[in-house]
Amino acid sequence: MPKKLSENICEAATFERIYNKHADDVHDFLYYKYGAQFNPRDKVQDAFIKLWDNCKKITLTKAKSFLFTVANNMMLNEIKHQKVVLQHRKINPKNHNNETPEFILEQEQYLEKYNKILSNLKEEQRVAFLLSKVEGKKHSEIAELLGVTQKVVEYRIYSAFNILKKELEGFKIK
Structure with missing residues (x-):
């Protein structure tokens, strides 16, 4: 067409x-x-x-x-x-922060002291504390993983927390 x-x-x-x-x-x-x-x-x-x-x-x-x-x-x-x-x-963005060198040094020292105290905890306390606070597991989950009762897990976390609080100034966990 x-x-x-x-x-x-x-x-x-x-x-x-x-x-x-x-x-x-x-x-x-x-x-x-x-x-x-x-x-x-x-x-x-x-x-x-x-x-x-x-x-x-x-x-x-x-x-x-x-x-x-x-x-x-x-x-x-x-x-x-x-x-x-x-x-x-x-283009890499410039890394700026408003932290003073003193603050950074204090932060590094605090972290170093924290890790030293953690390593000095009994293994049971350290494992229960880290599973709870770092990995965010519930006490019942930790008890099941470790093969102990929930009360034992709570005691281990509580005792680890008390040691950290006593050894570190201003140590708080939410």
Whole structure:
């Protein structure tokens, strides 16, 4: 069927015919030129959306050229965007904190003292305390894991906590 030059792209049948004729060609062009990592199928769909948005301005003879140009430009914009994203990832943010060197030193010393006291606890106390406070396990779960009663677990945690509180200044646990 011969095409009329006066056909309007805004008509659904004409637009569908253009889509069926050129969608695969535009996709293949983008795929072979840029590869699959930039989603050429999406760019084809976006190009056809732009064609539909501008259907009154574009003649039927210019539709193919418009599609290829728009899709290619979209792909180039995507590549530029990815380059910016990669450049941004390369820039490491500066690590600033408002802590004084004295505070950092005190913190390190406190942690060192805490670890020393933990290592000096009886193994049963240390295991029960760490399972409860570090791993967040319930007393009943700890009792089941260790094969003891819940009261024994509570006593071990309580006694470990008392030793830490006595040995460390300002030691508190929520």
